[in-house]
Amino acid sequence: MQLPSSLLENAVNEFAKLPGIGKKTALRLVLHLLKQDTDAVQHFGDSITKMRKEIKFCQRCCNIADADICSICANSMRKQDIICVVENIRDVIAIESTQQYNGTYHVLGGVISPLDGIGPDQLTIETLVNRIQKEHTQEVVFALNPNIQGDTTIYYIQKKLQSFPVKVTTIARGISFGGELEYADEMTLARSLQNRLPVESYVAGR
Amino acid sequence: MQLPSSLLENAVNEFAKLPGIGKKTALRLVLHLLKQDTDAVQHFGDSITKMRKEIKFCQRCCNIADADICSICANSMRKQDIICVVENIRDVIAIESTQQYNGTYHVLGGVISPLDGIGPDQLTIETLVNRIQKEHTQEVVFALNPNIQGDTTIYYIQKKLQSFPVKVTTIARGISFGGELEYADEMTLARSLQNRLPVESYVAGR
Known part of the structure; x- marks a missing residue:
């Protein structure tokens, strides 16, 4: 041209x-x-x-911020002892738009992916571990994409947290709403059978 | 969000x-x-x-330019007495990339479209008419999109040029290469029958 x-x-x-x-x-x-x-x-x-x-990055959770501390960390109405660990700021925005989460975040800046040359040192894992230790966090919720890299990252961080009295969870994997069983991949279907829920909690969640 | x-x-x-x-x-x-x-x-x-x-606009053809006169108008290797009239600069780029045209251009900046509030005064029609008169242009080739607005614009400019000794043509309308007869609209098919070409010129053009 x-x-x-x-x-x-x-x-x-x-x-x-x-x-x-x-x-x-x-x-x-x-x-x-x-x-x-x-x-x-x-x-x-x-x-x-x-x-x-x-633009700045929040010194506590590494989210994007206008000041040294982001608006979510600075909000005293939010539960400061729950940390949702996400890959990037897009995931923060996605979770915030559900209006179902009232804790804080920690933005890793990526996931461990040796093939792309990304190791734990390139991510904000150390900041996260220090933060959990210092703040006596009650719960860490992993909300990473369900793939090898995400699972590796969860495994790596979870091992670092073994000595701390913190509850470690991950968001549920299963069949999407609107998804169809026959088209779900085997892994998802197998996992959602393993982690089946009592019907009461399912109905209450709707 | x-x-x-x-x-x-x-x-x-x-x-x-x-x-x-x-x-x-x-x-x-x-x-x-x-x-x-x-x-x-x-x-x-x-x-x-x-x-x-x-960025500047060529004072002669209204194309985008770095100087007062665009590189096409300033190129003495090109036939300066043929003007191809186009709607916008994207059409200039499209025609240039065929490498089949060696004249100059005139960019109208749009086509006459009363529904969008665009009349002849918003376009560079007067510049074009003055230019044809002053430069004793041999041929004006309309390369406008084949729709009501394009045809109206051709009709309007052609009437203004009636008193000048200039040949006025338009690019051929017909079935696209790779197009299929049975899916062509009636108007296109009817026009391409009316304006049928001698086979020799068709074969030579390939």
Whole structure:
């Protein structure tokens, strides 16, 4: 694709570096911006560079924050002695939008994945362990994706927590609501049979 | 979607203003940028605001340009007495990538569309007519999308050109290569029967 202007080409190339955006989509987005006011585009650019420069990570839970401590950790209405361990901030947002969880979080920043060169040292596991020890946390709930990397990470952290008097749980695995039994994979179906629930608790949860 | 930081929220909202990008995609893009170097993100922001501020439009053909005259108009190897009239710069890029056209362009900036409130005055039609008169253009080739708005625009401009000694043509309409006759709409099929070609010219064009 030959573009008639190097300024345009630079902007298109920058957009095309974003995940899931190819050259054609990048061009569409850039031409859209070209139609906007200079001020609006300036605001677009500034909000992104400002975000990157000024955003902080909560010193306690490693979540994204505007201050040294994030709004969830700073909220005294939330149970500060329960920690939900998640991979990234998208998972925090997903769990928050259920409005069913009232504790704090800990963002690992990834999961242990030797094939991608990610070991425990690249994650915030040490911060988590120190935090649990210092704060006398009552419960750690793992909410990691159900795959090898997630399970490895749970196993690794759980071993580190063995000497502490903390309850360690994980979110339930099973058949999704709206999912169909016949299309569920064997592993999920087998696990959901093993971990079957009393009907009363199931009905109460709806 | 409740975000834990107002800086993050601003950036996500700005991205979500772009066409075809919803809040979830915007968040994915912003979190991707958050993982990049501050310099890379600064470069991203700058390339966009710089593009918007410094880009020019060719004074002759209204195409996007780095200088007062675009690279196509400034190229003496191209036939300067043929003008291909297109709706927008994306069409210029599409035609250029065929490598089959060696004339100049004129970018209208849209087509006449009363329902969207776009009349002839919002387009660069006057510039085009003045240019044809001044430059003694030999041929005007319309390459507009085959719909009511495109046809109206062709009709309107053609009437303005009646007094000039210029050949006015339009790109051929017909069955696409790879298209199937039985699925073609009646209008396309009827037009391609009316405008049938001698087989020699068809074979030569392949």
